[in-house]
Amino acid sequence: MLRPRRSCLYMPGANARALEKARSLPVDVVIIDLEDAVAPEKKAEARAAACAAVKQGGYGRREVVIRVNALATDWGEDDLNAAVAAGPDAILLPKVETAAMVQEAAARTGGIALWVMIETPRAILDIDAICGPASTTPLTTIVMGVNDLGKDLRARQRPGRAAFQMALQTSVAAARCHGLTAIDGVHNDITDSAGLAEECEQGRDLGFDGKTLIHPSQIDICNRVFSPSDTDIRQAEAVVAAFARPENADRGVLKVGGQMVERLHLEEAERVLVMAAAIGAYG
Numbered sequence: 396m397l398r399p400r401r402s403c404l405y406m407p408g409a410n411a412r413a414l415e416k417a418r419s420l421p422v423d424v425v426i427i428d429l430e431d432a433v434a435p436e437k438k439a440e441a442r443a444a445a446c447a448a449v450k451q452g453g454y455g456r457r458e459v460v461i462r463v464n465a466l467a468t469d470w471g472e473d474d475l476n477a478a479v480a481a482g483p484d485a486i487l488l489p490k491v492e493t494a495a496m497v498q499e500a501a502a503r504t505g506g507i508a509l510w511v512m513i514e515t516p517r518a519i520l521d522i523d524a525i526c527g528p529a530s531t532t533p534l535t536t537i538v539m540g541v542n543d544l545g546k547d548l549r550a551r552q553r554p555g556r557a558a559f560q561m562a563l564q565t566s567v568a569a570a571r572c573h574g575l576t577a578i579d580g581v582h583n584d585i586t587d588s589a590g591l592a593e594e595c596e597q598g599r600d601l602g603f604d605g606k607t608l609i610h611p612s613q614i615d616i617c618n619r620v621f622s623p624s625d626t627d628i629r630q631a632e633a634v635v636a637a638f639a640r641p642e643n644a645d646r647g648v649l650k651v652g653g654q655m656v657e658r659l660h661l662e663e664a665e666r667v668l669v670m671a672a673a674i675g676a677y678g
């Protein structure tokens with residue numbers, strides 16, 4: 396099933412107001428964070444609150460994901476055990492650098508989908524191997540962590556994200572090779588809606604399926620950019636209709652709306668229409 400993952404909103408597990416508010420926000424994915432947004436002295440409290448919120452439910456159509464601390468940390472084991480018991484839609488593992496880390500976590504999620512953060516230079520260099528277990532484990536999604544990546548690279552986050560292009564593009568390529576969903580990193584400036592829109596458009600154009608967010612004010616822009624536009628839908632419908640005509644049954648290439656289209660475009664047009672229908676079903 397093609398599931399919209401346009402907007403994926405992080406919130407600290409220790410923030411009760413945010414956990415409650417997320418039940419009514421128009422996001423596709425709620426990511427409850429136990430890692431970097433939670434201070435060490437609040438880790439146990441945040442874990443309990445996050446798992447209680449997941450068990451309580453009320454998130455409707457939204458996918459609910461718990462981001463645990465890395466298994467090598469003091470909190471990782473307890474986080475993973477508690478998250479599995481709470482039963483979210485997915486568990487997000489940070490700072491993943493090897494296929495072994497994916498396999499170790501996947502063996503313990505009891506079949507719950509596994510998402511992994513790509514956020515270190517080593518992960519970028521070894522991204523193909525990290526995504527490899529997708530064929531034998533519940534790994535479904537990679538999430539870019541541009542803050543950690545920027546810190547480790549000593550790269551600056553500037554408009555256009557020139558310093559991150561290689562990492563972003565390589566990660567999308569690996570996700571596509573292994574049939575994974577690819578989610579772009581966060582835009583830290585909550586006040587900069589124009590910059591956010593540009594970054595969403597850039598991520599979409601690079602091939603990402605959606606973007607991680609940090610504040611409710613970022614949701615509408617992100618949903619709009621990562622949804623097929625009316626023009627996209629009209630063109631997709633025209634492509635599907637053109638190839639469905641009996642006289643085109645044995646043709647590999649056509650002209651539709653002034654554009655050359657081949658059967659590879661038909662495949663993409665069908666994907667656009669399925670995605671538009673799924674988004675439309677959200678109302």
Ligand SMILES: CC(C)(COP(=O)(O)OP(=O)(O)OC[C@H]1O[C@@H](n2cnc3c(N)ncnc32)[C@H](O)[C@@H]1OP(=O)(O)O)[C@@H](O)C(=O)NCCC(=O)NCCSC(=O)C[C@H](O)C(=O)O
Nearest residue numbers: 405406407412413416428431432540541542543609610611
């Ligand atoms: C950044 C924030 C701390 C700002 O919070 P606050 O000052 O409370 O913002 P506002 O007053 O503007 O909030 C207005 C209302 O919206 C609610 N709110 C705010 N943020 C969220 C949220 N993320 N989810 C749900 N609801 C939210 C407030 O409660 C207010 O509600 P109301 O009472 O009705 O007025 C805060 O936005 C925040 O904590 N953001 C998320 C931070 C986070 O989770 N960071 C971790 C992930 S980022 C990362 O690490 C990525 C990756 O790993 C990497 O390396 O790049």
Ligand SMILES: [Mg+2]
Nearest residue numbers: 431514540543
């Ligand atoms: Mg990070």
